[in-house]
Amino acid sequence: MHPILGNLRRLTLYLLAWIPLAAMLAYLMAVTTPIGWRESIGLALSLSFVYAFICMTAYFSCRATPLERSSIAKMTATHAMGALVASGIWILVAKFLAYALSKTGSFPNIEAQMSHEIPVLLGSGILFYLLSVDLYYVMMAVEASREAEARALQAGILAREAELKALKAQVNPHFLFNSLNSISALTSSDPAKAREMCILLGDFLRRTLGLGEKSAIPLEEELSLIHSFLAVEKVRFGSRIQMDENIDREAMTVPVPPLLLQPLVENAIVHGIANLIEGGRVCLEITARDGVLSVRVENNFDPDAPPRRKSGVGLANVRQRLAARYGNQASFDVKANGDLFRVAITMPAQAEARAS
Amino acid sequence: MSQQTKIRAVIVDDEELARQVLREFLSEHSEVEITAECANGFEAVKVVAEQKPDLVFLDIQMPKLDGFEVLELIGPDAAVVFVTAYDSYAIKAFEVHAVDYLLKPVGEDRFEAALQRAKERLGGKLPQTTLPPAELAAAARPPSQYLDRIPVRDGTRVSIISVAKLDYAEAQDDYVALASEGKKHLKQQTISSLETALDPSRFLRIHRSYIVNLERVTRVEPYGKDSHVAVLANGAQLPVSKTGYTRLRAFLDR
Numbered sequence: 059m060h061p062i063l064g065n066l067r068r069l070t071l072y073l074l075a076w077i078p079l080a081a082m083l084a085y086l087m088a089v090t091t092p093i094g095w096r097e098s099i100g101l102a103l104s105l106s107f108v109y110a111f112i113c114m115t116a117y118f119s120c121r122a123t124p125l126e127r128s129s130i131a132k133m134t135a136t137h138a139m140g141a142l143v144a145s146g147i148w149i150l151v152a153k154f155l156a157y158a159l160s161k162t163g164s165f166p167n168i169e170a171q172m173s174h175e176i177p178v179l180l181g182s183g184i185l186f187y188l189l190s191v192d193l194y195y196v197m198m199a200v201e202a203s204r205e206a207e208a209r210a211l212q213a214g215i216l217a218r219e220a221e222l223k224a225l226k227a228q229v230n231p232h233f234l235f236n237s238l239n240s241i242s243a244l245t246s247s248d249p250a251k252a253r254e255m256c257i258l259l260g261d262f263l264r265r266t267l268g269l270g271e272k273s274a275i276p277l278e279e280e281l282s283l284i285h286s287f288l289a290v291e292k293v294r295f296g297s298r299i300q301m302d303e304n305i306d307r308e309a310m311t312v313p314v315p316p317l318l319l320q321p322l323v324e325n326a327i328v329h330g331i332a333n334l335i336e337g338g339r340v341c342l343e344i345t346a347r348d349g350v351l352s353v354r355v356e357n358n359f360d361p362d363a364p365p366r367r368k369s370g371v372g373l374a375n376v377r378q379r380l381a382a383r384y385g386n387q388a389s390f391d392v393k394a395n396g397d398l399f400r401v402a403i404t405m406p407a408q409a410e411a412r413a414s
Numbered sequence: 415m416s417q418q419t420k421i422r423a424v425i426v427d428d429e430e431l432a433r434q435v436l437r438e439f440l441s442e443h444s445e446v447e448i449t450a451e452c453a454n455g456f457e458a459v460k461v462v463a464e465q466k467p468d469l470v471f472l473d474i475q476m477p478k479l480d481g482f483e484v485l486e487l488i489g490p491d492a493a494v495v496f497v498t499a500y501d502s503y504a505i506k507a508f509e510v511h512a513v514d515y516l517l518k519p520v521g522e523d524r525f526e527a528a529l530q531r532a533k534e535r536l537g538g539k540l541p542q543t544t545l546p547p548a549e550l551a552a553a554a555r556p557p558s559q560y561l562d563r564i565p566v567r568d569g570t571r572v573s574i575i576s577v578a579k580l581d582y583a584e585a586q587d588d589y590v591a592l593a594s595e596g597k598k599h600l601k602q603q604t605i606s607s608l609e610t611a612l613d614p615s616r617f618l619r620i621h622r623s624y625i626v627n628l629e630r631v632t633r634v635e636p637y638g639k640d641s642h643v644a645v646l647a648n649g650a651q652l653p654v655s656k657t658g659y660t661r662l663r664a665f666l667d668r
Contacts, residue, residue: 235500235517235519239431296430363477
């Protein structure tokens with residue numbers, strides 16, 4: 059669709075913009091040829107009106123030779139040719155108009171006078187056409203940048219949707235079923251403990267569901283989620299899990315994507331501690347310095363453990379979410395050294411959590 | 415069942431509370447005696463080899479050896495009831511091959527049904543599952559996931575061979591001999607089922623009786639009229655059949 063013809067408002071503005079051009083043409087005609095002022099103004103207005111439409115064809119040659127993908131030679135050739143053809147047609151129209159006017163009898167000399175106008179018409183025709191070419195290139199650039207903006211917005215929405223989907227898939231069914239089995243065991247041996255575990259599990263699930271809606275939460279809140287997760291796991295694994303925490307006080311208010319760190323701790327337990335007969339230690343270290351939040355989760359593991367079925371999903375998920383949200387500003391590093399497994403991530407630490 | 419034919423059962427699960435549920439359900443059955451509880455795969459293999467129980471409740475995800483590896487090592491003598499929280503591939507394999515299994519949280523009705531079936535198996539009314547343990551394990555593996563270790567047992571001792579350290583495997587009747595680091599380990603498994611469990615880009619069946627680790631092959635030499643031998647880095651020479659030679663060439667020419 060033509061960007062001007064397809065829009066009444068733009069068409070009106072476009073035709074208004076031609077009025078100064080018509081005035082300039084009238085001046086040139088009156089000064090350079092014997093045509094009188096009155097006739098010059100009339101002719102210039104009507105010819106400009108016609109040429110305004112002829113110049114609209116420039117849009118199509120601009121579309122065919124986009125600025126960023128065409129050679130200068132090709133653009134020069136295309137537009138020079140376009141300008142010559144357009145002004146040629148315009149001159150023919152002018153000649154026909156003069157011929158028609160001379161037939162009315164009111165302007166007997168107009169045809170002869172008009173032939174003096176040809177250089178003026180050719181010159182201004184080429185100039186006006188090239189101005190139109192500029193106009194369309196500008197319009198196309200504006201359009202392209204608007205599209206790029208819309209695309210970026212769309213990509214942002216898609217990334218967020220993907221993130222939400224990832225979050226929903228994250229509550230590990232193993233964790234849920236094993237916890238329920240533990241509760242079932244406790245109902246007969248220790249009903250009070252069973253009830254406590256129901257409450258812990260409910261608490262964890264409720265937080266998980268609630269947090270998925272938010273785009274960022276204070277680190278403090280994520281930590282408290284990790285604690286309710288650990289409380290459930292401690293019932294299952296008993297003394298096999300030992301947790302050490304070392305967290306900067308300044309880091310507590312830093313906003314983080316919800317459920318980003320909990321999978322790291324879950325991973326440390328499922329793929330680390332759960333495979334150790336005697337259990338082991340999970341160490342969580344968080345610092346916030348110079349606008350960078352660094353998180354390190356370290357745990358014991360058995361390098362000779364049976365390969366866990368469907369392993370690594372949690373970590374891959376964290377890596378993807380970090381990349382989608384922060385790009386190069388975040389880092390993700392996994393290292394196994396002897397019987398120690400370490401995940402280290404860094405990401406930008408904005409000062410305050412936004413209220414969400 | 416009478417007192418003198420008590421069913422001897424072993425419970426294997428790394429979580430104390432999970433064992434507790436099964437213990438509780440079994441306590442209602444005086445005909446079943448729990449002879450041991452194990453918290454990891456190594457212990458389970460040792461206990462089963464020593465005690466030869468009739469019935470084993472076997473968790474899948476455990477430290478040291480998982481449930482399938484334990485089953486491979488203890489052989490098909492005991493009736494095995496798998497217990498798992500969530501493992502879609504394993505559950506599918508159990509259903510297809512009519513292997514008893516329980517899902518956590520374990521319900522009493524379902525438990526009773528599984529115990530009843532186990533009793534019928536032990537009483538000979540139902541046939542033992544004829545599927546070799548290694549093949550059940552293969553069926554339960556997620557698609558496109560190959561073995562990266564092979565557990566073997568010698569008496570009550572378990573060792574684990576990393577497939578990266580496996581030079582070749584040789585069929586010997588119902589067993590395969592696994593050559594690794596200068597030693598040979600015998601394992602009850604067919605060479606065909608081992609072949610399907612190994613990554614085909616690293617291991618090749620070069621003969622009816624041989625699978626070779628391609629990284630170990632240094633050269634292939636003609637041997638006799640129209641057969642060949644593959645020479646490994648440690649000097650071992652393995653026969654290569656005609657089709658094996660075609661496959662090996664295709665790989666080496668790549």
